[in-house]
Amino acid sequence: MNCRSEVLEVSVEGRQVEEAMLAVLHTVLLHRSTGKFHYKKEGTYSIGTVGTQDVDCDFIDFTYVRVSSEELDRALRKVVGEFKDALRNSGGDGLGQISLEFYQKKKSRWPFSDECIPWEVWTVKVHVVALATEQERQICREKVGEKLCEKVINIVEVMNRHEYLPKMPTQSEVDNVFDTGLRDVQPYLYKISFQITDALGTSVTTTMRRLIKDTLAL
Amino acid sequence: MCVEISLKTSEGDSMELEIWCLEMNEKCDKEIKVSYTVYNRLSLLLKSLLAITRVTPAYRLSRKQGHEYVILYRIYFGEVQLNGLGEGFQTVRVGTVGTPVGTITLSCAYRINLAFMSTRQFERTPPIMGIIIDHFVDRPYPSSSPMHPCNYRTAGEDTGVTYPSVEDSQEVCTTSFSTSPPSQLMVPGKEGGVPPAPNQPAHGAQADQERLATYTPSDGAHCAATPSSSEDTETVSNSSEGRASPHDVLETIFVRKVGAFVNKPINQVTLTSLDIPFAMFAPKNLELEDADPMVNPPDSPQTESPLQGSLHSNGSSGGSSGNTHDDFVMIDFKPAFSKDDILPMDLGTFYREFQNPPQLSSLSIDIGAQSMAEDLDSLPEKLAVHEKNVREFDAFVETLQ
Numbered sequence: 001m002n003c004r005s006e007v008l009e010v011s012v013e014g015r016q017v018e019e020a021m022l023a024v025l026h027t028v029l030l031h032r033s034t035g036k037f038h039y040k041k042e043g044t045y046s047i048g049t050v051g052t053q054d055v056d057c058d059f060i061d062f063t064y065v066r067v068s069s070e071e072l073d074r075a076l077r078k079v080v081g082e083f084k085d086a087l088r089n090s091g092g093d094g095l096g097q098i099s100l101e102f103y104q105k106k107k108s109r110w111p112f113s114d115e116c117i118p119w120e121v122w123t124v125k126v127h128v129v130a131l132a133t134e135q136e137r138q139i140c141r142e143k144v145g146e147k148l149c150e151k152v153i154n155i156v157e158v159m160n161r162h163e164y165l166p167k168m169p170t171q172s173e174v175d176n177v178f179d180t181g182l183r184d185v186q187p188y189l190y191k192i193s194f195q196i197t198d199a200l201g202t203s204v205t206t207t208m209r210r211l212i213k214d215t216l217a218l
Numbered sequence: 219m220c221v222e223i224s225l226k227t228s229e230g231d232s233m234e235l236e237i238w239c240l241e242m243n244e245k246c247d248k249e250i251k252v253s254y255t256v257y258n259r260l261s262l263l264l265k266s267l268l269a270i271t272r273v274t275p276a277y278r279l280s281r282k283q284g285h286e287y288v289i290l291y292r293i294y295f296g297e298v299q300l301n302g303l304g305e306g307f308q309t310v311r312v313g314t315v316g317t318p319v320g321t322i323t324l325s326c327a328y329r330i331n332l333a334f335m336s337t338r339q340f341e342r343t344p345p346i347m348g349i350i351i352d353h354f355v356d357r358p359y360p361s362s363s364p365m366h367p368c369n370y371r372t373a374g375e376d377t378g379v380t381y382p383s384v385e386d387s388q389e390v391c392t393t394s395f396s397t398s399p400p401s402q403l404m405v406p407g408k409e410g411g412v413p414p415a416p417n418q419p420a421h422g423a424q425a426d427q428e429r430l431a432t433y434t435p436s437d438g439a440h441c442a443a444t445p446s447s448s449e450d451t452e453t454v455s456n457s458s459e460g461r462a463s464p465h466d467v468l469e470t471i472f473v474r475k476v477g478a479f480v481n482k483p484i485n486q487v488t489l490t491s492l493d494i495p496f497a498m499f500a501p502k503n504l505e506l507e508d509a510d511p512m513v514n515p516p517d518s519p520q521t522e523s524p525l526q527g528s529l530h531s532n533g534s535s536g537g538s539s540g541n542t543h544d545d546f547v548m549i550d551f552k553p554a555f556s557k558d559d560i561l562p563m564d565l566g567t568f569y570r571e572f573q574n575p576p577q578l579s580s581l582s583i584d585i586g587a588q589s590m591a592e593d594l595d596s597l598p599e600k601l602a603v604h605e606k607n608v609r610e611f612d613a614f615v616e617t618l619q
Contacts, residue, residue: 027269030265030268030269031262031265031266031269034258034261052265052268054272061278063272063277063281064269064272065265065268065269065272149273149274152269152270152272152273153270153273153310155269156266156269156270156310156312156313157310157311159262159266159313160262160263160266160311160312160313160314162259162262162315165258168254
């Protein structure tokens, strides 16, 4: 089974990086999260509820919807904060990309460790621009807002193609498909990593950050 | 089933903004069973609906509705009518779900061309500061004037979900622009209590006031937490209530705030219910009002200002200079263009207070002359010292370059 890959590109000002990334990541995770599963005796399960809330951006004329999970929000903000710092410290052109990868774990027999098989990867390529005047910044606010609107529409269109999704797991298998570590929401297993690139696309500083430890498949 | 979102101005013009269309056709997908797959896809569709509703141009308009226009909805069945959306409208196919009984498709067509409204409606930009527009009208309680709300030009925040009535807007203004403790405005009637925790039904105008009354930057998220459909249902009632409330002049018990940095209870100056900055400086022989509930304010504001000490000393010197003028007969001073009064008004009071400021010490002749003489004497010494340090100065200048 192939992993499908989607790439989104945005050009933002330095202070908009965080909000733009959070908007995209939250929108994707909104579609890829469910409530917590509560398994019952007969092999059936019920799904808990998850709320949604709107988030207004301060530096962009944009509002996005995210799941009402503070834990998930904190986790994303942490990674996006690191990405933003890496971008800032890299100097250069301010090019980077952040990847959100959904994967499945496959148990292997000993001595081989578990495999992580990605089934969907979302990559957001970021280009940071520096603006001089207040007027330019105002225009940038609106433009980036419109761009993000388009990205959300793109994301929604991809999501609703109903392509491969992992099967709903049994109770013993649930950790291979879903991230059950959060208290109030259950997204599919995911990891976020980012890279700072230079203009040629080669990675100058490769910074990989794994939220859930994975192991190399042999 | 179609849901049409439209905008209606206070002048009666209306414009369609969006049409959401939920279709079901007979094309059955035989392979799909009614199992979790169908349910999951439907819930995915619902999430996509939520995401898309925030992305269309109508959303920004709906956040700003209030005085000038409201957003209304209409549900109808049958063929979708896209004529009212103007030219160049865009369509988003939110999603499709195949079920054993048919295929459900959700799509949204939204208007791009908002030009019709822009010439007329959006010329009037909302005011930045609260403005009292009753300058020449005699009002017993200046706080009850229809004040426009203080709109924050900060990004991403609600620029007036609904223009609230007076007291709430004043509350919002005071919390943001003054460091004095918030006034305890008690408004009987349908507005209910202003913070803390008013227990009003979350309905129409009240709900928006409630949100604004507990306004903090983080509430930007909470304010819009209600899904857009309930926002729309609120607007229908809002349009009728929102217009009524600013014009109900409710009785207010205006409690005077103790001004920031004032650390003495304002005993000697019992002014009427009006918040005057530097009230301690105001001359004593203004009209008193016995019914002033704030003659002895319960507690002074707990400010940790480092300026407190210096202001206090200013207060006492100001008070003493005020006393010297008691020998003169005070004629009631009515400055031009100010309100006629039972109450002393800002302009007159201000003028009186600051008519005779104390002399600057450096300008008084004796001290000035002394210091001049001293300066002249010490000049040669100073020059000698500076000449010695010439090299240091040059080095310093070079570092600046």
